[in-house]
Amino acid sequence: MTIIETSLVGTDLGLTGLSGVPAAEGPQKVKEYTSDQEVRWCPGCGDYVILATVRSFLADLGLRRENLMFVSGIGCSSRFPYYLDAYGVHSIHGRAPAIATGLAVTRPDLSVWVVTGDGDALSIGGNHLIHALRRNVNMTILLFNNRIYGLTKGQYSPTSEPGKITKSTPMGSVDHPFNTLSVALGAEATFAARALDSDRAGLTEVLQAAATHRGTAFVEILQDCPIYNDGSFDVLRRENAESHLIRLSHGRPIRFGADGEFAVVRNGFGVEVVRADSVAEADIVVHDAYTDDPEYAYALSRLSDQELTHVPVGIFRSASRPTYDDGVRAQSEIARERKPVGPNSLQNLLSGKETWTVA
Incomplete structure (x- = not known):
């Protein structure tokens, strides 16, 4: 019990994700967050749109570039830090959350971001991802999901x-894929959201909420790989896209479709999509993004399927919980305040109760 109590000393659930991060002096422009590196992705890659949106968002966010840190792993998305005029680390395959955790713990004056892909984060990096989420480290994780290994x-x-036919599955994949938001919410992410690369307004809204969230903010961004998985999300961009996209807005009934003809209702412990005219208005779920109950957000994530019949986008969950880095810093402060046990404190430690002699 003592460990739990001391780990929360000094934490403040009223803090935001940007508390302690210095703001820039005066208005910022997109070009100030643009590096001198040539952007090198395949023509038509969704990464270009995401980069442009993030640059614009950072200018509006108005933080000092010296206090921005972008950490990436390995993959096409992981070239991201090169193209931002801010500090960045192009790190190890799948290990970006671990490196970002160290930065978040030791440098509370930084806004720490992880940029990763579906292969980098959910394959070799799956272990690091789920533990960052459960620990609730103060960082923002952007996972670019193109449903393929591009690099x-x-x-x-x-x-x-x-059934996906690729170079490594010539007869079609027999794997059962991850539902990315379900993985994040199953790891008890305090913030989980999804956006579409081409929906600049929706992506910017999600980024704003993620940046100000205190804890691990997880954002899945759906984007195409035009070379190896072209058109994988076209159904969400065509004229009838509104029949597939379920746009989540806190405090509003979940209706979608060109004329709001579809709705989400409760079904036992889960939720389902029905024709809006087949149920009473009172039966339509009113979205609550700020509930402490992760089961509701998890139920929403299960509406997604591989055929993209229904794809919720927006903020699934934004809840408050003490963060790992605040807890570690609080414990460190307590340790510094304690007096040493004597002039021979190191010797006392080495020969204390936790040692034994082998005859």
């Missing part, structure tokens, strides 16, 4: 749909 030339990934 290594088109192998299937942990989010590829069953």
